[in-house]
Amino acid sequence: MEIFSLLSELGHEQVVFCHEPSCGYKGIIAIHDTTLGPSLGGTRFWNYASDEEALIDALRLSRGMTYKAAVAGLNLGGGKSVIIGDPRTTRREMIFRAHGRFIESLAGRYITAEDVGTSVSDMDFVAMETSFVSGLPGKSGDPSPVTAYGTYQGIKAAALEKYGSDSLSGKTVAVQGVGHVGYYLCAHLASEGARLIVTDIDQERVQRIIDEFGATAETSFIGIAGTPSTATLGGMGSAGSCASSVSGTRINQPAQNERPIDAPQVTENEADRDYSANFLGAWSV
Numbered sequence: 001m002e003i004f005s006l007l008s009e010l011g012h013e014q015v016v017f018c019h020e021p022s023c024g025y026k027g028i029i030a031i032h033d034t035t036l037g038p039s040l041g042g043t044r045f046w047n048y049a050s051d052e053e054a055l056i057d058a059l060r061l062s063r064g065m066t067y068k069a070a071v072a073g074l075n076l077g078g079g080k081s082v083i084i085g086d087p088r089t090t091r092r093e094m095i096f097r098a099h100g101r102f103i104e105s106l107a108g109r110y111i112t113a114e115d116v117g118t119s120v121s122d123m124d125f126v127a128m129e130t131s132f133v134s135g136l137p138g139k140s141g142d143p144s145p146v147t148a149y150g151t152y153q154g155i156k157a158a159a160l161e162k163y164g165s166d167s168l169s170g171k172t173v174a175v176q177g178v179g180h181v182g183y184y185l186c187a188h189l190a191s192e193g194a195r196l197i198v199t200d201i202d203q204e205r206v207q208r209i210i211d212e213f214g215a216t217a218e219t220s221f222i223g224i225a226g227t228p229s230t231a232t233l234g235g236m237g238s239a240g241s242c243a244s245s246v247s248g249t250r251i252n253q254p255a256q257n258e259r260p261i262d263a264p265q266v267t268e269n270e271a272d273r274d275y276s277a278n279f280l281g282a283w284s285v
């Protein structure tokens with residue numbers, strides 16, 4: 001991999017590879033652009049198939065954060081970090097404190113918060129080592145509920161555009177990934193009378209949505225899914241390939257050649273709308 005040509009293609013300022021052998025911490029902090037201010041972006045904890053996959057995710061996510069902060073009108077730049085490993089680990093304090101020390105070494109060029117695989121209690125560990133962390137308990141807290149609300153409003157805006165009404169009552173909405181944000185999103189959708197089709201690699205999370213909101217599970221998707229960065233909407237079976245609109249919380253849209261042939265294409269308008277739909281989380285932290 002030609003790392004510097006990749007950085008120059010995507011426009012990154014700085015990428016830091018971090019290692020703390022005592023606890024097996026391996027992290028990548030990517031700072032995309034600090035023109036508008038210090039870079040903000042959550043920490044993702046994921047079992048990446050390779051270091052290369054982790055790097056690409058960090059690069060794409062941090063670039064997306066630059067766009068998101070700009071669309072949100074925040075005086076912040078774009079950054080993101082990934083921790084490579086099994087997010088079910090019990091060594092969270094050591095890992096997140098190591099992460100915090102590396103963030104501290106950047107002297108404010110990068111500010112972190114929650115993302116996939118991380119929670120407010122992890123940010124508490126980060127805060128033991130650095131003040132450049134947000135989304136802390138007792139302060140701005142978990143950004144997921146407001147992120148979900150913005151996404152819900154984004155879906156309503158899409159419905160208005162497609163159907164002339166923003167009502168989701170009786171409409172079918174497929175939700176891929178029902179973790180922190182997905183759970184609150186399903187709550188909004190269900191309260192408005194939308195029919196839910198949900199999928200997640202964690203069956204307990206799917207079951208919770210079925211029990212609480214009467215959703216239908218889509219299991220055919222699980223087999224072909226990769227990480228959220230490469231997971232594709234076409235895998236949602238009939239729901240994905242028939243979708244008339246695609247909205248979301250993710251900012252690392254897959255490259256065109258990573259999409260299955262029958263996946264609905266995400267247009268530039270839809271991607272822009274996604275930056276707008278999910279920026280409430282960035283605002284809240």
Ligand SMILES: NC(=O)c1ccc[n+]([C@@H]2O[C@H](COP(=O)([O-])OP(=O)(O)OC[C@H]3O[C@@H](n4cnc5c(N)ncnc54)[C@H](O)[C@@H]3O)[C@@H](O)[C@H]2O)c1
Binds near residue numbers: 226
């Ligand atoms: N937490 C926030 O406030 C926030 C803010 C802005 C954007 N986002 C974005 O929202 C998305 C969800 O974040 P979250 O904080 O809810 O993370 P989370 O870790 O709480 O939930 C993610 C869920 O996705 C599931 N998942 C992973 N890979 C999957 C796959 N291939 N198929 C189906 N399910 C899969 C996981 O099992 C998990 O339940 C991410 O793209 C994140 O970057 C989150």
